[in-house]
Every structure is written in C-alpha cells, then in structure tokens.
Amino acid sequence: MSDKRKKQIILIEVAVVFALLIILAAVLMAGGRKEAEPVVDAVEEPEIPMEEENPVNTGEEDGEEQEEPVSTVKEVGTETMDTTVGIDVSEYQGNIRWQEASQGLDFVMVRLGYRRAGSGEIEEDACARYNLQEAAANGMYLGAYFFSTAVSEEEAREEARWACDLLAGYPVTYPVAYNCEGFQEESSRQHGLTVEERSQIARAFLDEVEAQGYTGMFYASRNELEGSSLWDTRGLESGYRMWVAQYSAPSYPEVEKLSYTGKCAMWQYTNQGSVPGISAPVDLNVAYFGYSKAASAKVEGAAAPVAANPEVGVEFEEVKEQVTAKEEANLRRAMDQGDDSNVVAKLMNGETALRTGKGNNGWSRVEYNGQVLYAVSSILTTDLSYKPPVKEPESEFKTKFTTVSENVTAKEVTNLRNRPSIEAPSEVIVKLTNGEVIVRTGVSDMGWSRVEYNGQTLYCISSYLQVVE
Numbered sequence: 001m002s003d004k005r006k007k008q009i010i011l012i013e014v015a016v017v018f019a020l021l022i023i024l025a026a027v028l029m030a031g032g033r034k035e036a037e038p039v040v041d042a043v044e045e046p047e048i049p050m051e052e053e054n055p056v057n058t059g060e061e062d063g064e065e066q067e068e069p070v071s072t073v074k075e076v077g078t079e080t081m082d083t084t085v086g087i088d089v090s091e092y093q094g095n096i097r098w099q100e101a102s103q104g105l106d107f108v109m110v111r112l113g114y115r116r117a118g119s120g121e122i123e124e125d126a127c128a129r130y131n132l133q134e135a136a137a138n139g140m141y142l143g144a145y146f147f148s149t150a151v152s153e154e155e156a157r158e159e160a161r162w163a164c165d166l167l168a169g170y171p172v173t174y175p176v177a178y179n180c181e182g183f184q185e186e187s188s189r190q191h192g193l194t195v196e197e198r199s200q201i202a203r204a205f206l207d208e209v210e211a212q213g214y215t216g217m218f219y220a221s222r223n224e225l226e227g228s229s230l231w232d233t234r235g236l237e238s239g240y241r242m243w244v245a246q247y248s249a250p251s252y253p254e255v256e257k258l259s260y261t262g263k264c265a266m267w268q269y270t271n272q273g274s275v276p277g278i279s280a281p282v283d284l285n286v287a288y289f290g291y292s293k294a295a296s297a298k299v300e301g302a303a304a305p306v307a308a309n310p311e312v313g314v315e316f317e318e319v320k321e322q323v324t325a326k327e328e329a330n331l332r333r334a335m336d337q338g339d340d341s342n343v344v345a346k347l348m349n350g351e352t353a354l355r356t357g358k359g360n361n362g363w364s365r366v367e368y369n370g371q372v373l374y375a376v377s378s379i380l381t382t383d384l385s386y387k388p389p390v391k392e393p394e395s396e397f398k399t400k401f402t403t404v405s406e407n408v409t410a411k412e413v414t415n416l417r418n419r420p421s422i423e424a425p426s427e428v429i430v431k432l433t434n435g436e437v438i439v440r441t442g443v444s445d446m447g448w449s450r451v452e453y454n455g456q457t458l459y460c461i462s463s464y465l466q467v468v469e
Contacts, residue, residue, distance in 0.1 A: 073238075073239065073240060073241060074210055074215050074216065074240075076215060076291070078173075078291045078292045078293050078295075079289055079290070079291055079292075080289065080290045080291060080292050081288075081289065081290075082289070082290035083286060083287070083288055083289075083290070084106035084107055084141075084286070084287045084289070084290040085104075085105060085106055085107075085284070085285065085286050085287075086105050086106050086107035086108055086109065086140075086141075086143075086174075086284075086285050086287065087101075087105060087108050087109070087273065087275060087278075087282050087283060087284055087285065088108065088109035088110070088111070088145065088268070088282075088283045088285060089108060089109075089110060089111065089127070089131055089278070089282060089283075090110075090111035090125050090127065091111075091125050091126040091127045091128075091309075091312050091313070092280060092313070093127070093278050093279075093280045093282055094127075094278075094279055094280055094312050094313050095127065095130070095308040095309070095310075095312055096127075096131065096134070096277055096278050097276075097277035097278075098131075098134035098135055098137070098138045098140075098277065099138055099277070100276040100277030101135075101138075101275050101276060101277035101278050102135065102138035102139060102140050102277075103276065105140060105275075106140070106141060106287075106290065107140060107141040107142070107143055107173070107174050107287065108131070108135045108140050108141075108142060108143065109143040109144060109145050109174065109177065109285070110125075110128060110131045110132050110135065110142065110143070110144050110145075111125045111128065111144075111145055111146070111147060111179075112124070112125060112128045112144050112145070112146050112163050112166050112167070113125050113128060113146060113147070113162070113163070113166070114146070114147035114148075114149075115147070115148055115149045115150060115155070115159060116149070117149050117182070117187060117188055117189055118187075118189075120149070120151075120155075120189060122158075122159065122162055124166070126309045126311070126312050127308075127309060127312055128166065129166070129303065129306045130306050130307070130308050130309065132144075132167075132170045132303070133170070133303065133305065133306060136170060136171055141173040141174055141291060141294055142170055142171060142172045142173060142174060142294075143172065143173070143174025143175055143176065143177070143217075144163065144167060144172060144174075144176050144177070145176065145177035145178070145179045145217075145219060146159055146160075146162075146163045146176075146177075146178065146179065146205070147179050147180075147181070148178060148179065148180045148201075148202075148205060149180070149182075149183075149188065149189045149190055150180075150190075150201050150204075150205070151189050151190055151193065151201070152201065153200060153201055153204035154204075155201075156178075156201045156202070156204040156205040156208070157204050157205065157208045159205055160204075160205045160206075160208035160209045160212075161208060161212075163176060163209070164176075164208075164209065164212040164214065164298075167214070167298070168297065168298040168299045168303075169297050169298075169299055169301070169302055169303025169304070170297055170302075170303055171294050171295050171296055171297050172214060172295055172297075172298075173291050173294045173295040174215070174287070174291075175214065175215040175216060175217035175241055175243075175266075176209045176214040176215065176216060176217065177216075177217040177218065177219045177243055178202050178205045178206055178209075178216070178217070178218050178219065179219045180198070180201075180202065180219075180220070183198065184230075195228070195230060195231060195232060196232060198230075198231065199231050199232035199235060199236060202218055202231075202236065203235075203236070203239070206218065206239070206240050212298075213298060215241065216239075216240045216241070217240055217241040217242070217243050217265065217266070218231075218236050218237075218240050218241070218242055218243065219243040219244075219245070219268075220243075220244065220245070221244070221245045221246070222244055222245065222246040222258065222259075222260045225242075225244065225260070225262055226260065226261065226262070233262055234262075237262055237263040241265035241266065242262065242263050242264050242265055242266075243264075243265065243266040243267075243268065243285075244258060244260050244262075244264045244266070244267055244268065245268040245271075246258045246259070246260055246267065246268070246269065247269065247270055247271065248269075251269045251270060252267065252269040252284075252286050253286075257288075264288070265287065265288055265289060266285055266286070266287040266288070267285065267286050267287075267288075268283050268284070268285045269284060269285070269286060270283065270284050271283045308334075310333065310334040310335060310374065311335075311359075311365070314335065314359045314360065314361050314363070315359065315360045316357035316358065316359050316360075316365060317357065317358045317359075317360075318356065318357055319355055319356065319357060319358055320354065320355075320356060321354070321355050321382055322352045322353070322354060322355070322382065322384060323352065323353055323354075323355045323364070323366065323380040323381060323382055324347070324349055324350060324351060324352050324353075324380070324381060324383075324384050324386065325347045325348055325349050325351070325375075325379060325380060325381075326349065326379050326380070326381050326386060326388055327348075327349055327379070327388045328346050328347065328348050328349065328379075329346065329347045329375045329376065329379045329380060330343045330345075330346060330375065330376075331343070331344050331345045331346065331347055331353070331366065331368055331373040331374070331375050332344065332373060332374050332375070333373065333374070334374065335359070335361065335363040335374045337376070344371065344373055345368060345369065345373070347366075347368065347375065347380075349386070349387070349388055352384060353366040353367060353368040353373075353375075354366060354367040354368075355380065355382075356372075358377060359377075362376060362377055362378065363375070363376060363377060364376075364377045364380055366380075397419060397420055397421075399420045399444045399446050399448055400444060401441075401442030401443060401444045401448075401450050402442060402443055402444070403441065403442055404440060404441065404442060404443055405439065405440075405441060406439070406440050406467055407437050407438070407439060407440075407467065407468040408437070408438060408439075408440045408449070408451065408465045408466065408467055408468060409432070409434055409435060409436055409437050409438070409465070409466060409468050410432040410433055410434050410436065410464060410465060410466075411434060411464055411465065411466050412433075412434055412464075413431055413432070413433050413434070414431070414432050414460050414461065414464035414465065415428040415430075415431055415432075415460060416428070416429050416430045416431070416432050416451065416453055416458040416459070416460050417429060417458060417459050417460065418458060418459070419459060420444065420446070420448040420450070420459040421459075429453075429456065429458055430453065430458070432453070432460065437468050438451050438452060438453050439451065439452045440465065441457075443462060444462075447461060447462050447463065448460070448461065448462060449461070449462040449465055
C-alpha cells in the first residue's frame with residue numbers, strides 16, 4: 001500500500017472517531033440538562049377544591065356558582081382546617097360536671113351574659129365564670145357568646161366591652177359571638193328596628209370584640225339568614241364568621257354540612273343533644289376550623305377561682321324570717337341530699353336561723369353562723385315555740401301498737417306480762433283485778449294491749465280488759 005493511501009485511511013479513521021466523540025458529548029450534555037433543569041411546564045399544579053382549602057360553605061348549590069363578596073374575615077395564625085366539635089352552654093344546663101362533659105369534645109361556647117329585654121340591664125350568666133374555669137381546666141378550648149337586646153350601636157359596644165372585660169382572665173381561643181333572638185316579638189326592646197339597623201348594631205358589637213383582640217362571629221338561624229330576610233346576611237358574612245343554627249334529620253355527622261346556601265363557619269345542628277355530665281339537653285355544634293394551640297388570657301394571671309353556683313335553675317321567693325327545726329335539720333352547702341359530705345351543721349329544735357329564700361324545689365336558703373346554707377323546707381317552721389311530739393319508744397317486739405291513752409281495769413282478773421305473748425320467755429309479772437285502774441297506752445290488731453303499771457310497761461290480752469269512764 002502506498003504512503004498516500006495510508007494517509008487517506010488514517011484521516012478517515014480520525015474523522016470517524018471525532019464524529020463519535022461529538023455525538024457522545026451531545027448525548028451526555030442532553031442527559032445532564034434533563035437531570036439538572038426542572039421541566040416547569042411539563043407538570044401542571046393540581047387545583048385544590050375550595051371545600052378542601054376552606055371547609056366553610058362556599059354558597060354553591062345545585063351546581064350554580066354564586067358570586068362571593070370580598071371577605072374581610074379576621075385571619076388567625078394558629079387556625080387550622082380541621083373540623084372540630086363542641087357544645088354551647090348557659091345556666092340552663094345547670095352545674096356541669098366538666099370532667100365528664102369534656103370527653104370527646106374540642107371546644108365550648110359559653111354564654112357570658114345577656115341584656116334584659118325589659119329593663120335593658122346587663123346580667124351575667126349565673127354559670128359563666130364557673131363554665132369558663134372548669135372547661136379550660138379539663139382541656140377544652142374556649143369560645144363565648146353574648147345574648148344581646150341592644151337598640152343602638154353604643155349599647156352594642158357597651159355589651160362587647162362588658163363581655164371582653166369578663167373574658168380577660170380566661171384563655172379564649174374560639175370566636176366571641178353576637179347572639180340576638182326574639183326581636184320580632186312586640187315585647188322586645190328591638191321590635192320595630194329595620195334589618196339594616198339591627199345588622200349595624202351587630203357590626204358595632206363584633207368590631208369592638210375584634211378591636212380587643214378576639215375573633216368575632218355572628219349567630220342566627222338559617223331561616224333568618226336565607227335571602228337576607230331579617231339580617232344583612234351578605235354584609236355580615238363578608239366581615240365575620242357565621243354561626244348558623246339549622247336542626248334537621250339526618251344531621252351531623254351523617255350529613256357533613258347543612259343545606260344553608262351562605263357561608264357557614266360553625267353549624268349548630270341540634271338543641272337536644274345529650275352529653276355525659278350535663279343533666280339538661282344541650283346544643284351541639286361542628287366548626288369547620290380548629291386551632292393548633294390554645295390562646296393565652298388577655299391579662300397576666302388567671303381569673304379568680306369561683307365555686308359552682310348552688311342556686312342555678314332554682315327560683316327563690318325572697319323572704320326574711322326566723323325559723324327553727326321541727327326536730328333537727330341538716331344545713332348543707334348545696335341542695336343535694338345524696339351526699340352528706342356537704343352537711344355543714346345541724347339546726348336543732350329551739351335553735352334559730354334566718355331564712356332568706358324559699359325555693360320552688362322544696363329547699364330553703366338560710367343564714368347560719370355567717371354562712372349561706374340550704375335545708376329542706378318541710379322540716380323547718382317559723383313557729384319558734386314549736387315542740388316535736390313525744391315519740392313512742394321503739395318496741396323490741398314484732399307486735400305493732402296503735403297509740404291510745406285511756407283508763408282500763410280487768411273484767412275479772414288478768415295477767416300482766418313482760419312480753420305481748422303467752423309463750424316463753426314471756427313471764428307474768430303481776431295480776432290485775434277488777435277495780436284496779438291502770439292506763440292503756442297502746443292496742444294491737446293481734447289482740448294485745450300495752451299498759452302502764454307502777455312505772456312498768458306491761459302487756460295483757462285486750463279482751464280481758466274494760467275501759468273505765
């Protein structure tokens with residue numbers, strides 16, 4: 001082979017190797033780009049349905065999309081999308097045993113108080129502080145509500161400030177709600193207010209609540225809210241959480257959400273709930289939100305501890321009179337005879353106490369040695385000279401005697417025995433003869449008489465005696 005031909009072959013081999021290197025480099029570069037650069041346009045981010053992003057009812061029903069108002073609802077950093085369950089309570093549930101009632105529940109909405117429909121005075125719920133204290137102590141998250149009859153924005157702000165002052169010492173996590181009912185009744189202070197006037201009053205309350213660091217929530221029934229018939233529904237739901245009452249069957253948890261077409265953050269799905277530790281029916285609720293941790297109280301230190309109010313649910317006639325026991329009366333801390341551990345003292349016949357109230361449940365409130373205590377009314381009397389009747393001594397015998405008091409003598413002669421029986425160990429103590437008069441104190445339907453003879457209690461057959469006039 002010539003040198004020229006050899007050179008041509010070498011050049012061709014070099015060209016082939018060079019081409020292969022170029023191809024290999026291109027492949028490697030392409031592979032490197034694919035691993036290092038994320039293909040942004042190749043994967044589309046999944047859309048999160050509104051119900052999953054925010055479980056609050058979106059107002060869509062039967063496939064129709066409704067235009068939603070721009071929401072200015074307050075955001076809370078610790079809020080979660082968890083569904084939580086709870087109750088709302090007031091003094092009408094009586095003294096709740098919170099250790100039992102808290103089981104299986106996440107939160108409680110506690111009624112703080114109300115404005116009287118007649119006088120317009122603000123009254124504290126008799127169990128408000130105790131319910132807040134004990135529910136929190138048993139691990140429940142706290143929310144609250146106020147029952148309003150405000151007729152002006154200033155009255156509503158006064159109610160809100162009053163409510164926030166009461167709450168300041170408690171760790172309130174869930175919203176503080178405005179509750180207004182009965183305004184269509186002629187006896188209501190709010191009768192005659194327009195829809196807009198009532199709605200503006202509610203806004204004044206909720207704005208004040210939120211200004212003091214709480215989350216505002218508006219409560220009403222579904223029928224009042226649908227179609228803005230009685231409230232400016234869309235205006236309220238654009239600014240605040242909505243707590244809607246709707247009772248229907250089937251209900252939660254069989255039905256996840258109510259059929260109300262507006263926004264709903266909390267659903268009160270029954271007012272006939274049964275909860276251990278609560279003797280009366282109770283409202284049950286499901287909230288479409290939760291919290292990752294409980295809030296702190298607004299002021300340093302906990303609120304002053306309180307005891308359960310023993311007079312919850314009892315109507316007292318106020319009186320002021322001295323009483324004594326007909327015989328003896330237990331004076332108790334609470335109106336409960338089932339546990340004698342609440343007995344503080346005994347009032348004996350002849351001792352006196354000041355009765356300040358007579359309850360419609362058969363109990364009296366009395367003041368004794370500087371304490372307010374309770375006793376069963378039927379064993380007290382205002383007759384301070386009253387003396388209990390002399391009790392018949394309890395007989396050791398099975399024979400029962402009806403008390404009498406009459407003079408008797410023997411028809412002829414009769415045995416007086418130490419027992420109402422002719423069988424041993426009965427013994428004849430003495431013989432009574434006709435003309436000797438003794439006192440008979442009792443007769444039995446078994447044919448025996450009980451008599452007194454020379455200071456002894458003895459017995460004889462009744463048919464052998466005759467009454468002496």
